[in-house]
Amino acid sequence: MYGVLPTPGDVRSQTVSLVGFIRDVTTQLKRGLTGFWVAHPDFVRPGLALVEAWARHADGDSTDLRHLVSALVPDPAELVPLLDFVFGPDVPGLDPADPRYARSVLAADLATSPVIANDHPDEVRYNVFQALQYLTDWLQGNGCVALPAHLKAADGRDVFVRIMDDLATTERSRWELWAEVKHGRVSQSDFEQILTQELAFLAGTGPDHGTARRIQVPWDPKWSPVAGQLLHALVTARTPPEWVTELALPFTFPQVREAPDPWAAAEGFRGA
Template sequence: MCKFLTHESALRDAEPRRGTSAFVNAIRCFNRPPTTMVHGVKILSNVVPQAQAEILTEDALTFLAALHRTFESTRQNLLVARDVAQRRYDSGVAFDFPPETAHVRADPTWHCAPPAPGLEDRRVEITGPTDRKMVVNALNSGAKTFMADFEDSNSPTFASMITGQVNLRDAIRRQIDFEVGGKAYKLVATPAVLIVRPRGWHLDETRVAIDNSPVSASIFDFALYFFHNAHELVKRGYGPYFYLPKMEHYLEARLWNDIFLFAQSYIGLPHNTIRATVLIETLPAAFQMDEILFELRNHSSGLNCGRWDYIFSAIKKRRADRGTVFPDRKDVTMTVPFMDAYVRLLIQTCHKRKVAAMGGMSAQIPIKNDPKANEIAMEKVRADKLREVTAGHDGTWIAHPLIHNIARKVFDEHMLGPNQYHVRREDVRVAAADLTNANVPGKITEDGVRSNVSVALAYSTAWLGGNGCIPVNHLMEDAATAEIARVQLWQWVKYAARMNNGQPITVPFVDHIIDELAPTIKSTVPGIKEEHLRITTNYLKGQIRQQWPSDFLTSDLMPFLTMADGVELRWQPSFL
């Protein structure tokens, strides 16, 4: 048991405040953060002692510190390499397949690990954050797997990160059943197989310091989940399975593989027990699919088309190219040339290496009280899933349990076996120019501008309030879709794009729309705070004035969550 210097008496004596949970009151009662007994490790945020005792144990923090001290310098070097690569792209260097790894792509003899238990058939995967109700509903949804998300659909308050770990631990041990409002939440006999997505390499966990530096959010999420659950998962017939987000280079996959080897040795788990699916959601990664699989080959369970982040990356990485100005977000579909090429190459690459080629997320969600509108939305889901399964995908993503039956029916009709690894797609020939083809039919409209402003403001404001995925106009929006909205607004202003009515998109024009729509966000996202809306309004106005857009809005806004968690801003970004 980890020893903490905490104000337990303050917790015992705290009086509940009207309309506020005991959990929140407990946090408020602490006036200084706990200090751990693990050398060099400090928990900087105010958290509940029970969560500390159960998750932030001395042994777990010792493991976390070992990972940090072994791998943090490599992570930092890889992040510097991202910046160097971006400057090369800005100077006009073309995207291409790496010449130094041509032999890896050309060699047909190597394959990845066979599917681990529970990952042979992944025809429908449901995704969502790690709150307790979501975890139970997702595991009970009928989907083959559940990707529990610490990343894009999650607002990383420290409380949510720690309680999310508690929820996953309890789900694995089948101790998650609970009742609220007279409704019982209880796991079914055969729940979905659990896969966990940690945060990306670019993010720091600012509430935990090791040797006076913030720990990697990726390592933090991975370490706590793996340490507490890996042996238990294996005992129950499965294993520690992960989704790895936002990588930009095969060396970033090598870092993950090295961490897997270290972690398995550390706790005495056989090597190659871990399995990881990599989301191909950055433009540079699309040119290195073989290499990413090769680096992770003994731990690999395939690749996924992270479509929304991929569109975001396609704009951001080619930010200096005025020839890549895209039309309204709704027109950048999976059938436009550069997206179609990306899909075909991913399926071919995965099946050549005998691993899963997973499809992406349809943004539509069920529409209550409007059967006609709901049927139109669900038909879009059917068409999207039909496109995926006939292209050769081995599974697809859904965001809502009520969409499971639609996706499942399409895949059951067209994928008779557990997967489609036999669909080799040897007809596919994808060149570098195909992946960077900026020919996207469509127009920029005022409705498109307004939609982007609304989504960027609504999501960012909700995120600051602790909500990482929200419905807007019957679409599920998360960090990835909000990022598209943000960088499109920047791109349109930067290159003086014109709408279909001939009007140029200027800073004053976008400012006017932001000011007009900001007051309406309160009805879109009930319960938001005026302070948060003011922050995101100013942030969005600042973004359209930048020479280049920020890499990630989550990185930009994280200091506000850090401050809300009671942590002094020691790593304050310049925009604040």
């Protein structure tokens, strides 16, 4: 599912979001898939058009596909490499004859990633920043939130977009953080320092230690600290809960939500 949304009113953001969407959809179509999820209804019509144009391309007529992609992304700097991607071969994958094919590549097989340095302070900070915002929004009663991020445009510049996040995104972030702390690539004290800094930044009482970031979920004096406590518990537990909701669900009960100290009330609820 493609979850990148443009920043409203930003033409460059609209362009790079559509480039990513077209690349995502055509990759799936090259692999024989006949359907896909979208994270926002604005992607339904261009998605359906791409499927129809791809069917005609598969029948030997690429005119409509080329016209459609050119209309969606008229910027020549973005269009030329995008057309090369759309009409080029699929990205190579793992050979089905490879003994690892049945399970693909497990993160546990890699001491460090050549693609994403999960132990780098910037990546740790990004995971903490996004997880805190999502958990705060979840605790406020929202299940899905478009969090700010950035993508590279064809000219190499960063362009702000929004990523449609749900609880699965926070699951990924907290497991990445837990693994780095567990295996000693990030010390618990460094994680806790970053967590404290990010809470202060979100509260408006500390500087931005990141790079040109935007806050999507405003600080909530009741729920933002609880989000910090939740994330700390998830990342530092020797045996963490399999699901975030094992710790988070008590906060859906009125007796917990209405308590002066929701964290303490939830702890008592779980121990009952």
